[in-house]
Amino acid sequence: MKNPIKLAVFDMAGTTIKDQSNVAEAFVRAFSKHGYTAVTLKEANEKMGYPKPLAIKEMLVAHTPEGERVSEKLVDTIHDSFVDEMIQFYKESPDIAPMDDALEVFESLQQMGIKVGLDTGFSRPIADVILERIGWKNHPLIDITVCSDEVSKGRPHPDMILKMMAALGIGSPSEVIKIGDTEVDINEGLNSGCLLSIAVTTGAYTEAQLAPHKPSHIVHRLIDILPLVAAEIGEPVRE
Structure with a gap:
């Protein structure tokens, strides 16, 4: 050996x-629910593999005016929405x-x-x-x-x-x-x-x-x- x-x-x-970009699409939907409609599928795909709260925080920073703080509460709120989106997808989608x-x-x-x-x-x-x-x-x-x-x-x-x-x-x-x-x-x-x-x-x-x-x-x-x-x-x- x-x-x-x-x-x-x-x-x-x-x-x-x-x-098939299912995770990235769930990211985009979660952000959109909380008013961040400019987040793109391309941005979400670039964060694949990262721990999801970290990915969400980094994407929020990119879409927040300079000088404004991204709160952990907002990160948690969007992550909760993302988790709900993914659980629904993986429970119901025929594509899994x-x-x-x-x-x-x-x-x-x-x-x-x-x-x-x-x-x-x-x-x-x-x-x-x-x-x-x-x-x-x-x-x-x-x-x-x-x-x-x-x-x-x-x-x-x-x-x-x-x-x-x-x-x-x-x-x-x-x-x-x-x-x-x-x-x-x-x-x-x-x-x-x-x-x-x-x-x-x-x-x-x-x-x-x-x-x-x-x-x-x-x-x-x-x-x-x-x-x-x-x-x-x-x-x-x-x-």
Whole structure:
């Protein structure tokens, strides 16, 4: 065996869960409800992957006259609206579905002796609705999930990955790989010291947009990570 890998950490929306700008659209609707009608879908997409209260605060600052303070109460109010929008979407939309190859990848990794974790910029209430809806709540192929409201600092900080490592008894980030579809996913992996920080083009960003953030690899399908992992651990990909 070459490099041991004990844990693969995947993002949720846009990486393992299909997202056709649904999260960004919920952002725009939440802002609009509170009078911020100039917030665009492009701006919202640029904040994908961040902890949602932080993303909301940064967007509010951009739409607030210079010198005026953005209150935490307003951030919380818009976040509450965003949570309501997302929970309604994930409960009711027929579009909610996992990426086609997600479970196949999880199973292949577990056959290699690698645990599977999910982390997300969502708070736990949204994440639980998603996991319940697609049948991933307590799924045997998913060993652990961590949400941004369960740590001191969300992505791009390493807190969520460190929390998983502690829970699973993993001693070094060099035994962990990170997979995600945004800049902050890449940076979370890099900031954590992960062996690999792999970007996928299944979400909001193209290869050209992801490349400047220096992921270890860029793939176009989740299943494309399997040969990368196999090469690192010195094992063939199991069919």
